[in-house]
Amino acid sequence: MTSNDLEEQLREWREMIDKLKVTFQKLGGPLIFIVILAVIGSASSFYTIDVSEEGVITRFGRYHHTAPPGLHYKIPFGIDQVHKVASKRRLQEEFGFRTSGVSDGRSTYVSGRFADESLMLTGDLNVGDVTWILQYEISDPWKFLFHARDVQRNIRDVSLSIMRRVVGDRLVGDVLTVGRVEIADEAKRLTQEVLDRYDMGIRVVTINLQDVNPPESVKPAFNDVNAAKQQQEEAINVAEREYNRFVPEARGRADQLLSEADAYHINVVNRAKGDASRFRSIADEYRKAPEITRSRLYIETMEGVLAGMRRLTVVDERLQGVLPIFGSDSAALKKAEVQPR
Numbered sequence: 001m002t003s004n005d006l007e008e009q010l011r012e013w014r015e016m017i018d019k020l021k022v023t024f025q026k027l028g029g030p031l032i033f034i035v036i037l038a039v040i041g042s043a044s045s046f047y048t049i050d051v052s053e054e055g056v057i058t059r060f061g062r063y064h065h066t067a068p069p070g071l072h073y074k075i076p077f078g079i080d081q082v083h084k085v086a087s088k089r090r091l092q093e094e095f096g097f098r099t100s101g102v103s104d105g106r107s108t109y110v111s112g113r114f115a116d117e118s119l120m121l122t123g124d125l126n127v128g129d130v131t132w133i134l135q136y137e138i139s140d141p142w143k144f145l146f147h148a149r150d151v152q153r154n155i156r157d158v159s160l161s162i163m164r165r166v167v168g169d170r171l172v173g174d175v176l177t178v179g180r181v182e183i184a185d186e187a188k189r190l191t192q193e194v195l196d197r198y199d200m201g202i203r204v205v206t207i208n209l210q211d212v213n214p215p216e217s218v219k220p221a222f223n224d225v226n227a228a229k230q231q232q233e234e235a236i237n238v239a240e241r242e243y244n245r246f247v248p249e250a251r252g253r254a255d256q257l258l259s260e261a262d263a264y265h266i267n268v269v270n271r272a273k274g275d276a277s278r279f280r281s282i283a284d285e286y287r288k289a290p291e292i293t294r295s296r297l298y299i300e301t302m303e304g305v306l307a308g309m310r311r312l313t314v315v316d317e318r319l320q321g322v323l324p325i326f327g328s329d330s331a332a333l334k335k336a337e338v339q340p341r
Contacts, residue, residue, distance in 0.1 A: 044076040044077070045073055045074060045075070045076045046071060046072070046073055046074075047071075047072055047074060047082050048070070048071050048072075049067055049068065049069045049070060049072065049084065050069060050084070051069045051088065052069075052086055052088040052089045053069065053084045053085060053086050053087065053088065053089075054066055054067065054068060054069070054084075054085050054087040054088070054141045055067035055068075055072065055082050055083065055084050055085070055141075056082075056083040056084075056085060056141045056142050056145055057074060057080055057081070057082060057083075058080070058081045058083065059075070059079060059080050059081075060079065061081075063142055063146065064080070066141055066142060067082070069088075083141075083145055085138055085141035085144060085145065086138065087137065087138040087139070087141050087144075088137075089137075090135055090136075090137055090205060091135070091136055091137065091138070092133060092134070092135050092136075093133070093134045093135075093136070093152070093155060093156055093159065094131075094133055095114070095117045095118065095131060095132050095133070095134070095156070095159065095160065095163070096111065096114050096117050096118030096129070096130065096131030096132065096210070096211075097109050097110060097111040097114060097118075097131050097210070098110045098111075098114070111131070115129075117160060118130050118131050119215065120163070120164050120167045120168065121164075121167075121168055122167055122168065122170060122171060122172040122175055123168055123169055123170050123171055123172075124171045124172055126171075126172035126214075127172075127214070127215050127218070128167065128172055128175050128176065128212055128213070128214060128215075129211075129212070129213045129214065129215055130163065130167060130175070130209065130211075130212050131209070131210040131211045131212075132163065132184070132187075132207060132208060132209045132210055133207070133208045133210060134155070134159050134191070134204065134206075134207050135204075135205040135206050135207075135208075136155065136202050136203060136204050136205055137202075137203050137205055138201060138202065138203075139201050139202065139203040140201030141201065142201065143199055143200055143201030144200060144201040144202065147198075147199050147200055147201065148198060148200045151200055151202065154198065154200065155195070155200075155202060158191055158194045158195060158198075159187070159191055159207075161194075162187050162190045162191045162194065163187050165190070166183050166186050166187045166190065167183065170183065172214075173229075175212055176212050176213070176214070180209045180212060183209065184206075184207045184208060184209050187207050188204050188206065188207040191204050191207065192204045282297070
């Protein structure tokens with residue numbers, strides 16, 4: 001396009017603008033302008049908030065109020081501004097993986113490219129590959145909009161920091177097995193404390209550990225370690241079972257022997273005390289009447305000795321020429337010498 005063509009084009013535009021000005025003045029320009037402003041103002045004075053949202057209203061840039069779901073009115077021409085926030089919707093952040101889409105009614109995930117998020121050092125200096133989901137809601141839309149910048153980035157940074165701290169306080173065996181629920185609960189509590197300190201209007205709903213595995217490069221060695229630990233636990237269980245079977249039995253026998261020894265001790269002591277008491281009583285009687293007591297003791301002793309014999313022959317020692325009326329092999333022939341005292 002040459003300069004003459006450009007000047008010709010500009011001249012035509014000026015003529016068109018002049019014609020529009022003349023037409024506007026003939027039709028009553030101020031009235032039309034007012035009508036146009038009224039139409040524009042009416043169209044921009046009403047707004048709708050969805051059921052899953054809340055509206056933060058600012059007037060001249062300053063927070064004015066929060067509007068609930070429904071149809072509302074605001075001052076037009078940019079005086080009131082509406083900021084819609086999905087405060088009734090549960091939002092989600094994924095760590096160590098990403099949801100790529102839905103196929104055949106199932107969600108598909110992408111992993112393997114987020115090792116900087118998922119690889120963590122445990123308390124016993126092992127490495128674990130931890131993936132988790134953080135679900136949250138916007139509890140205060142005004143704080144969410146104006147108390148922090150890039151809230152989503154802040155939430156991710158806080159959750160990463162807290163999860164590394166919690167995992168770093170535990171052994172790798174606890175992280176991979178029995179400690180997952182406890183880790184998730186503690187991470188949720190600590191994350192909420194940090195977000196409350198930042199006052200961003202965020203409420204953490206839940207933190208779920210999706211998967212916890214050792215890194216791919218050390219999986220075979222880790223599996224060998226787990227197998228060895230299982231064998232160790234099995235051996236310990238067998239030893240405890242044998243211990244529980246034999247030790248109580250041995251303790252029972254020991255208690256029985258102790259009880260029998262105590263009974264024998266008591267019996268011997270009581271018998272000795274009885275014998276000593278009886279001896280003292282005999283001694284007292286002997287001191288009172290020695291001859292009578294000596295004869296009585298002799299007679300009682302002989303009664304005890306002779307009571308156990310089946311056959312007994314008493315022969316006077318002064319008797320001579322006694323015929324052997326018993327067989328020579330009789331073991332029952334006995335001669336008792338009775339010597340009066």
